[in-house]
Amino acid sequence: MAAVVLIGAQWGDEGKGKITDYLAEKADMVVRYQGGNNAGHTVVINNQIFKLHLIPSGIFYPDKLCIIGNGLVIDPKVLLDELDYLQSKGIFTGNLRISGNAHVIMPYHRMLDALEEEFKGEQKLGTTKRGIGPAYKDKASRSGIRIMDLLDKNEFSRKLAYNLKEKNLILTKIYGHEELNYSELLQEYLEYAEKIKKYVADTSLIVNQYLEEGKKVLFEGAQGTLLDLDHGTYPYVTSSNPIAGGACVGSGVGPTKINKILGVVKSYTTRVGEGPFPTELTESMGELIRNRGGEFGTTTGRPRRCGWLDTVILKYAVRINGISDIAFTKLDVLTGISPLKICTGYSYRGKMLTEFPMSLSVLAECEAVYEEMPGWQEDLTGITKFEELPTAARNYISRVEELLKVPVSILGVGPGRTKTIIRQKIF
Ligand code: GDP
Ligand code: IMO
Ligand code: MG
Numbered sequence: 001m002a003a004v005v006l007i008g009a010q011w012g013d014e015g016k017g018k019i020t021d022y023l024a025e026k027a028d029m030v031v032r033y034q035g036g037n038n039a040g041h042t043v044v045i046n047n048q049i050f051k052l053h054l055i056p057s058g059i060f061y062p063d064k065l066c067i068i069g070n071g072l073v074i075d076p077k078v079l080l081d082e083l084d085y086l087q088s089k090g091i092f093t094g095n096l097r098i099s100g101n102a103h104v105i106m107p108y109h110r111m112l113d114a115l116e117e118e119f120k121g122e123q124k125l126g127t128t129k130r131g132i133g134p135a136y137k138d139k140a141s142r143s144g145i146r147i148m149d150l151l152d153k154n155e156f157s158r159k160l161a162y163n164l165k166e167k168n169l170i171l172t173k174i175y176g177h178e179e180l181n182y183s184e185l186l187q188e189y190l191e192y193a194e195k196i197k198k199y200v201a202d203t204s205l206i207v208n209q210y211l212e213e214g215k216k217v218l219f220e221g222a223q224g225t226l227l228d229l230d231h232g233t234y235p236y237v238t239s240s241n242p243i244a245g246g247a248c249v250g251s252g253v254g255p256t257k258i259n260k261i262l263g264v265v266k267s268y269t270t271r272v273g274e275g276p277f278p279t280e281l282t283e284s285m286g287e288l289i290r291n292r293g294g295e296f297g298t299t300t301g302r303p304r305r306c307g308w309l310d311t312v313i314l315k316y317a318v319r320i321n322g323i324s325d326i327a328f329t330k331l332d333v334l335t336g337i338s339p340l341k342i343c344t345g346y347s348y349r350g351k352m353l354t355e356f357p358m359s360l361s362v363l364a365e366c367e368a369v370y371e372e373m374p375g376w377q378e379d380l381t382g383i384t385k386f387e388e389l390p391t392a393a394r395n396y397i398s399r400v401e402e403l404l405k406v407p408v409s410i411l412g413v414g415p416g417r418t419k420t421i422i423r424q425k426i427f
Contacts, residue, residue, distance in 0.1 A: 002259060003217045004426055005247040006327075008224030009263040009317035011271040012242075013295075013304065015329035015412055016264050017041025020057035020220045022410075022420050023262075026427040028215035029065045030058025031207055033250030034240035035222035036073040036105060036135070037082075038128040040298025044415040048089075051298050054079050055086065055096060056220050062092040065210070067203045070101035071240065071250020073135040074147065075110075076192035098196065099203040099252075100148035104189075106160075108167040108180060109134040115175045125236055126273030128299050136239035138163070147200055150193045160186055204252025211257050216427050219247040219258075225317040226271075233360055236275025244321040262426060263323035263406070265314060267331045267396075270304040272297050276364040279307035279343045293333040308370065310343040311403045316356035318404055325426060328400065329412035331380055331393060332419075338375030340396060343368040344403065373399060381414040386423050 006023070008014045021043040024030050037053035044050070045060060052059070054074060056066040068074065083093050109131030116134070117124045127133060138144035143163060149155045161182060168179040210217055223242040226232045231243055241249065244261045248254060268289055271277050281289065286306045289295065295304035317323060334340060346353040346366035357363050376390035383389055389397075389411075397408050409424035 002211060002214060003219070003253070003257050004260045004262055005219040005221065005244045005258055006262045006264060007221035007242060007244050007321050007323075009265045009314055009321070009323065009326075010224050010269055011226045012222075012224040013040075013270055013272070013298070014224060014264040014266045015327070016221060017043050017052060017057045018412065018415060018417070019262070019264055019327045019329065019410060019420075020218060021045070021060060022417055023218055023426055024058035024061050024064055026216060027058065027064060027218040029067060029207065029210050029217045030056040031067040031069055031217060031219045031247075031251050032056045032072060032222065033069040033219055033247045034071040034242055035238060036130060036132050037075055037078045038130050038132045038238060038299060039222035041220075041222070042298055042415065043417070045417050047416070050086075050089070053082060053299060055082050055093070058218065058220070059086060059091060059093065059096065062095055064095060065206070066096045067207060067251070068096070068098045068102060069203055069251035070099040071246065072099075072102045073105050073132055073139070074098070074102050075105035075131065076150070076189065076196060080192060080195055096199050097201040097203050097206060098147060098199045100146065100151070100200050102147050103135055103139045103144045104147060104150055105131040105135045106145065106163070106189075107185065108164070108171065109138070111171065111177065112167070115171075115177065119175070124274060130299070133239045147196070150189060151197050151200060153190060156189065156193070157186060160189070207251055207253055208257075211253065219251065221247070225320055226313060228320070231320045233275050233363065236273065236360075260324045260426065261322050262325045262327055262409070263317055263321060264327045264329060266329050267309060267334055268293070269307045269310050269313070270295050272300070272302055272304050276360065276366075277305055277307060278312075278346055278363065278366045278368045279310045280305055281307045285337075288337070289333065293330055308341040308343055308368070309400070310368065311400065312343060312346055312354065312356050314404055318406055323406050325409040325424065326400075326404070326406050327410035327412065328397060328408045331411055332413045334375060334396075335380055336375070336377055339372040340375045341370040341372055342399065342403070344371055345369040381419060383413055384421060386411065386421055
């Protein structure tokens, strides 16, 4: 199997970074295809914690090419800071390539993200305020600035002038904010361009060449299925397509090239930001899972909302992504919790729903219906083989496989790279 798309099956933070890093050992290339520095992917190697926002989680292997695809929105300052951070830890970054077609996040995008959220008041989405939505908005309205524009001084000056004229009107007339200075911005961004240009390449060409040569390519999704702009809990979503289909659009690869879809599923559910969440635990159990699982945002530090595993959502994720294998993470966090609850349906106005509802207002009224399973007391973090897991843990996994009709091929029993159990090879 040469091309594998790894996606988050829930609302993000499923452990995609850890699993990507693990699989990268066997891959030749790791490709990010959407989102921006709203993502926070954690990789733990020999007790050292790395937090990545833009750079693919394959970067720790100097011989693997890491691609930032056309589907991303890139904040150049964040990118350069992340490169500095990695280099300061002795990580080689010369294996990074960035698509010239990716879009640039400008300071007005970050400002508008915050101002729009404030303006929305009660209706706010709880964004990461990194300028993601406004940058994708400009991309869709065809006024965005791309990395390749940034490298061309004339083109960039022209596009910046036009954009700033419009954005300064919005900032001052709508939001009563100060305007931004053209020359300062131009200068700042041209300096970024100088530093970034050595990484810029025709990434679709490179990825396709790798695939033609039979090399192994891993596509690393950011965010998760329910944060997808088209298929998530709109409007409480991000502005890109994290689902598996997004990998083709965001990297310039045809669907016929994809062999497997690996859905990363956390053994319970979390969500950051606003929006309905049927299995949310607001009392002490939610607090317990949050503390045990260290469920605080990698990007914003916000406490994540926690709840039981929801297989209605997961069945939907299997359908929307075409998931062929599951990586089931953070099983160790559930040690000591008994009974464990699995949501198998929603009760909506006296009716039982087993498919994820299309309407957000229906979802908001849904009450989770659970089945209970006995938990286990044993520490799982030293276990390396599936057969060595306590019976109750194996039963929990079997039930998930039965409900989703997809095999759990990988299991996570700790944050470290080695805390991974493989049941079925992905590459
Ligand atoms: P991502 O956004 O999907 O990459 O996930 P995050 O990195 O935001 O959040 C996942 C958190 O769980 C990180 O702190 C990881 O180090 C940690 N993690 C990942 N897999 C496991 C696991 O199997 N067990 C435990 N205990 N922690 C894990
Ligand atoms: P990773 O890749 C969890 C959420 C935000 C907010 C919504 C919109 O680490 O899984 P945005 O800034 O994207 O416009 O915010 O999406 N969100 C995430 N939640 N994990 C992420 O990324 C997220 N990226 C965005 O909290 O609810
Ligand atoms: Mg994260």
